[in-house]
Amino acid sequence: MVVTSKPHPTQANIAILGAGAIGQLMFHKLGLTGQATEAEPIRDVVLIGRQPHTQQHTLQFTDSNGQTHDTTATILNRNDAQLENINLLLVCVKAYQVEHALQPLLSKLAQHCHIVLLHNGLGPHLAVSAALKHFPDLGLSLGTTSQAALKISQWHIKHTGVGVTQLGHYCGTPLSAELKHRLQALHRDNQPLEWHQPVLPILWQKLAINAAINPLSALNQCANGQLAAEEYQPQITAIIDELVNVAKCDGIELVPAQLLNRVKQVIALTSANFSSMYQDVAHHRATEIDYINGYICQQAKRYNLATPTNQSLVTKIATLSQQDKASQPT
Numbered sequence: 001m002v003v004t005s006k007p008h009p010t011q012a013n014i015a016i017l018g019a020g021a022i023g024q025l026m027f028h029k030l031g032l033t034g035q036a037t038e039a040e041p042i043r044d045v046v047l048i049g050r051q052p053h054t055q056q057h058t059l060q061f062t063d064s065n066g067q068t069h070d071t072t073a074t075i076l077n078r079n080d081a082q083l084e085n086i087n088l089l090l091v092c093v094k095a096y097q098v099e100h101a102l103q104p105l106l107s108k109l110a111q112h113c114h115i116v117l118l119h120n121g122l123g124p125h126l127a128v129s130a131a132l133k134h135f136p137d138l139g140l141s142l143g144t145t146s147q148a149a150l151k152i153s154q155w156h157i158k159h160t161g162v163g164v165t166q167l168g169h170y171c172g173t174p175l176s177a178e179l180k181h182r183l184q185a186l187h188r189d190n191q192p193l194e195w196h197q198p199v200l201p202i203l204w205q206k207l208a209i210n211a212a213i214n215p216l217s218a219l220n221q222c223a224n225g226q227l228a229a230e231e232y233q234p235q236i237t238a239i240i241d242e243l244v245n246v247a248k249c250d251g252i253e254l255v256p257a258q259l260l261n262r263v264k265q266v267i268a269l270t271s272a273n274f275s276s277m278y279q280d281v282a283h284h285r286a287t288e289i290d291y292i293n294g295y296i297c298q299q300a301k302r303y304n305l306a307t308p309t310n311q312s313l314v315t316k317i318a319t320l321s322q323q324d325k326a327s328q329p330t
Contacts, residue, residue, distance in 0.1 A: 013087045013110075014045045014182065015076065017101055021149040022118065023047065023092035024157045027073060028061040030090075030185050046082070048105070049075040054082075060156035083108040088179045089115045095291035098124035099131075106135050114139040114175050116167065120210055120276060121291030122203055123298070129171045139173035142199050144206045147191060148273075161273075164192040166206075168199025201254070204247045208259045209266050210292045211243060212236045214277035215313040218287070219320065221278070225271025228264065236263060238309040243296050249303040281320060289317040 014030055016023045024047075031045040049055075054077045062068045076082055087110050093101050098119060115138060117125060125142055132138050148161025165186050169175060175183075180195075187193040196202045216227055216235065227236070237260060244254045280287045290298075293310040300307040 013085055014090075015048050015083070015086045015088070016045070016090045016092055017048045017105070018092035018097075019047045019049060019075070020092065021151045021157050022145065022147075023090075024059060024061070024155075025147060025149040025159060026090050026092060026118070026186070027059070028069070028071070028157075030182070031071065031073075046074045046076050048078060048083075051075065051077060053077055054080045057155060060152075062152070062156070062158040064159045064162065078104060079108075084110055086110055087113055087176075088182065089113055091115060091117050091119070093119065094286070095119045095121045095124055095288045096286060099127045102128060103131060106131060106138065109138070111137050112139075112173055112176075114141065114173065114179055116141045116143055118143050118145060119291075120144075120214075120288050122207055122295045123291045125170060132172050137173055139175060140170045141167055141175055142170045142203060143167035144203060145186075161270075162191050164194060166194045166196055166199075166202050168196040168202065170199060200250075201252050204243070204250075204252045204254060205259065205262065207292065207295070208240055208243050208254070209263055211296060211310065211313075212239050212263045213267065213270075214275045214287075214292055215289060215317050217275040218277040218281045219313070219316055221282075223271065224267050224273050224275060227267050228271070235309060236260070239293070239313070242300070242305075242307040242310050245305055246296050246300045246303070246307065249305065250299060277317070281317070287317055287321060289314055293317075 016027050016030075019027075027045055027047055055075045056072050057075055059071050059073050060068055061071065083105065089105070089109060091098060091102055098117065102115070115128070117128065117140070125140070129140055132140055143166055145165040146161070146163030147159070147165060148163065149157045150160045151157055167183070184193060213224055213227060216232060217224055220226070240256050240259050240263065244256050244259065247254050274282075277287050277289065277292075293313045296310045297307050297314060300310075
């Protein structure tokens with residue numbers, strides 16, 4: 001059900017840019033799903049969409065216990081005047097969409113709004129932090145989550161995986177105590193919420209996991225668990241070794257053996273899962289390879305380092321994506 005919406009008397013102060021599986025998961029967790037009904041929509045959390053008019057839409061959320069909840073969400077148009085009330089903006093789009101989606105909103109948000117980037121890979125934070133120099137009162141935090149959700153339909157998601165959400169301040173005005181407390185809602189269902197300062201070492205660790213699992217599973221068209229096979233270990237080790245060398249030049253000290261063990265743990269814990277890059281390739285969508293292995297290669301060039309294994313994966317995924325496009329009917 002979709003209806004055009006007028007501004008609510010109780011105005012939103014938290015917005016989520018990106019209504020994919022993770023964006024809707026964040027909406028339901030921050031909106032305290034159990035206290036909202038279709039007749040009484042969540043008031044202080046909204047989604048930001050691409051549609052020409054602000055709308056209300058009924059969303060369905062199947063929680064980790066199998067219970068399905070209906071809630072009414074307000075989906076703001078990107079020019080809606082309510083944007084000036086947004087104090088916390090979670091950006092849950094794909095890495096390659098971040099800059100284009102976020103840039104037009106910066107001048108429309110509340111003066112002291114705090115922005116949180118939640119996406120795979122690294123790179124967009126550099127463009128966003130550069131843009132924030134023109135908005136000195138805004139703040140930026142970076143994060144990652146291993147919570148998982150599956151889209152049953154466009155407006156129905158299922159919470160499919162428990163996991164930790166890790167956040168940390170990056171630049172600009174720090175997150176207020178009030179908003180930091182509000183984000184504790186992500187800790188519901190006993191799923192850990194961790195704060196890290198500095199945050200970049202944590203994101204490099206997550207990058208290592210994605211750099212190993214995503215492209216290899218996509219290229220070999222396999223579930224994560226199959227990457228435990230001996231044939232993949234030399235390649236995984238080379239990916240990690242190259243990443244560690246690049247991270248060190250970026251001032252991030254990582255231990256190869258620890259990263260390798262962590263990658264193996266994630267492969268085992270998610271053995272039946274298909275990575276996001278596998279799914280993107282399978283559904284003929286753009287991948288985030290440029291912000292995962294591609295980011296490693298990009299930073300390596302700054303320091304005149306060679307990253308042949310990661311560069312090979314970037315090239316192969318790009319070729320695979322081009323072949324998929326060529327095979328699609330026009």
